Amino acid sequence: MSHLPPQTDGSPDTSGPAVPLSTLRRGIAAHVVEVIDRQESLGDEARSTLARRLVEIGFVRGERCEVIGESWPGRDPIAVRIGNSTFALRRREASAILVTIEHRP
C-alpha cells in the first residue's frame, strides 16, 4: 500500500512537494499522493487495516481533499472533505496521508 500506482485520469497538480495531511490548516485544499502504512500514527492494532481503511474511504492518489475544520484545543482533530464525504481525523492519523498542496492561481 505504500506506493499507489498513478491515477490515469485528469492531471491534478501533484507536482509540488509531498507533505503530511496533518500539517495543513483550515481552508487548505490538497491532492492525495499516497497513504503510508508504516506510520506509528495509525494505532497499535492492525496498522495496515487502518491504512487500507483510509484508502477505502477515498484517500486515493489524485483525489482532492480539503481541511474544513479544526477542533479545539490544539487544532485537533481535523475535519477533512474527501470526495463527497467528510471525515474527522486526528492529526496523528492524518500524518499517514501524504498530499501536495493545491496551488491557487
Add this chain to the structure above:
Amino acid sequence: MSAAATAGNVMRLALVGVPNCGKTALFNRLTGSRQKVANYAGVTVERKEGSFTGAGHRRQYRILDLPGAYSLTPTTLDEAITRDMVLGRLRGEPPPELIVCVADATNLRLNLPLVLQLRRLNLPMVVALNMSDLAQKRGYHLDPQALQRELGVPVVETVAVHAGGHRALVDLLDAQAPQGMADATNPDSDPGSLDIEEIQREAHGILRHIGYREPARQLWLHRLDAAVMHPLLGLGVLAALLFLVFQAVFSWASVPMDWITAAVEGAGAWLQATMPAGPLRSLLVDGVVAGVGSVLIFLPQILILFFFILLLEDSGYLPRAAYLLDRLMGKAGLSGRAFIPLLSSFACAIPGIMAARTIPNMRNRLVTIMIAPLMTCSARLPVYALIIAAFIPQQAVGPFNLQGVVLFSLYFAGVLSALLVAFVLKWLFHRDQYHPLLLELPEYHWPSMRNLAMGLWERAAIFMRRVGGIILTLMIVLWFLSSYPAPPAGATGPDIQYSFAGMLGRGLEHIFAPIGFNWQISVALVPGLAAREVAVGALGTVYALSATEADTAASLTPLIAGSWSLATALSLLAWYVFAPQCLSTLAVVKRETNSWRYPLIMAGYLFALAYAASFVTYRVALAMGGGG
C-alpha cells in the same frame, strides 16, 4: 400452511451498505413494525430481522439489517459480523439467498467500492440506489440503467423516507428467481485478498463512464458546518443543545411521571382494599406493583432523552459533537465516540452502557462502560431531592439558589470523577496505546419522524425487556428479605427491623458508622440496591411510615431533618454520587462484556470510591461543626 409450503415461498435477504446510506430507513420502510431485535450469538452486535410480503402475497421475505460496513475488510466487530454473514460463515445463521446492497445515490464514490467488493465475490445481489430523490433534487447526474449495465447486477432506485419509495425494490425482488443457497463458500472468495486500490480505480472508472457527476456542496451546508464545527461557536451550540435536552428531560417528564406514580399507587391501594391481608397481598403490593412502578417511572425521561438523541443522530449532528469533544475527552483517555453513551447515562446508565457498542475499540469501550454509572442518572434525583430539601436551606447564592447549586455540584462531581477514573484507567492499562478516531461526519438530513418513532419504540421495548425482568425479580427478592421473618409478637419497632434486611442493615451499620450512617440508613440501603430511588421508600418504611402513603418524601423530610446531622446528610449525598446502588446496571455490564470480571471490578471500585468520598465528607463536615 405447512412448514414445507412456507419454506418454498420464503426468501432470506440481507441488507448491506456503508454507514449512513439510509439502510435502516429502508429496512423500516420495507418491514414496518414486523421487526425483531436481538443479538448475534455470543457477541453484543445487534441483530435486526424483519419480514414483509411481495406483491400479491406470492412470496414472503425475511430480511436482516446487517451493521453498516465501509468494506468487507472489517475494522470493527460490527463490520466483521456483516462480512461473516454475507459469506455464510456465521455459525447458526444460514447465508442470505440474495443481498440487497444499499448505496447512497448522493455519495456513490464512497458507496460503490462496497458494491464492487460484493460483486467480486460473486454473491447474488441487487443494488438499491437510495436517496435517489435527493440526488435528483440536488442536481446529481446519475443514470441507473447505465450503472446496471456497468455492474451487471439489477439496480433500482429507492426513496426510503417516502411512503411507497420501496415499491420498485419489492417488484424487483419478486422478479428474482429463487437461487437456493448463495454459493459464497468458494474458498478463494476471501475479501482480505481483494486489491482495494484496484477496486477504487474500478469504481472511479465506472462512475466516469456512466457520467456520474456530483454538484458542488450546497453553500448553506458549508456555512452550517462552519458554525457547528467552529471550535468556540460549535462548543457553544453544543452546550445550548445539551441544556435544552436536560431541561426537557427533567421538566417535560415530570407530568407523565406523576401519572405513572399515581397509577402505581392507585393499583397498590386497590389491591390493598380488595385483597385479604396476607403474604400474597404484600407480595403483590410491595413486591410486584412497586417493582413494576420503579421501572416504569423512568420511561418518560428515557423516552425524552432518546427522542433527542435519535433526532440529533438522524440529522447528522452527533458525530460532529464527538468531533468537537474528541480532544477534550482524549485528555482523559476517552474517545470522542464515548460522548453519546455518556450522554445517555444521564437518564439511565443501562441504555448508556448498551450504546457503548458503537465504540470500535474494546479497551475504549470498557473504560466508557466503567465510568457510565458515574454520570448522575435520574434514579439518584429522588434521593438527592429528599436530602437537599431536608438539609439545604433555600437561600440565594448570588443569582442562584443554594439548593440548585448543591444539586449542580453533585452532577459536576460525577462528571469530574468519571474523567479522573478514565484518566487513571488509561494511565494504568494503556498508556502507550493509540486508537484512531476516523469518524464519518455524514451530510445533514431532515430527520424522518417515522424513523424517529420506530427508533424510539425499539429503544423503549429493549429497555423494558432487559431491565424490566431484572428489576422485577430483584424487587421480589428484596421484598422477601424485607418481609421475613415476621416480627415477634409484641414487637414495637417497624416490621423491617426484624427481617433479614433489617439484620443485614444492623450488620452493615458497623461498616457504615465511620461515615456517619445510622442503622435506619443502613437498612434502607439494602432494598436500595435494586434501584437507587427505592431507598426513599425504604427509609419511609424504616421510619414506620405507611408504604402507600401518598407522599412518602414529604413526610420524611421533617423526620430526617430532625434526626440526622448535617454531616450525615452530606455524607449520604457523597455516597450516592458513587455507590453502585443498582444491580440492573451490573447485570447489564455482565451481559455486555460476557464476563463477571467487569461488573465485579465496577462494583468494587465504586464502593471504594463511595466509602472514601463519604468518609472524607463526613469527617470534614464534623470538623467544621456539622455534627449537630
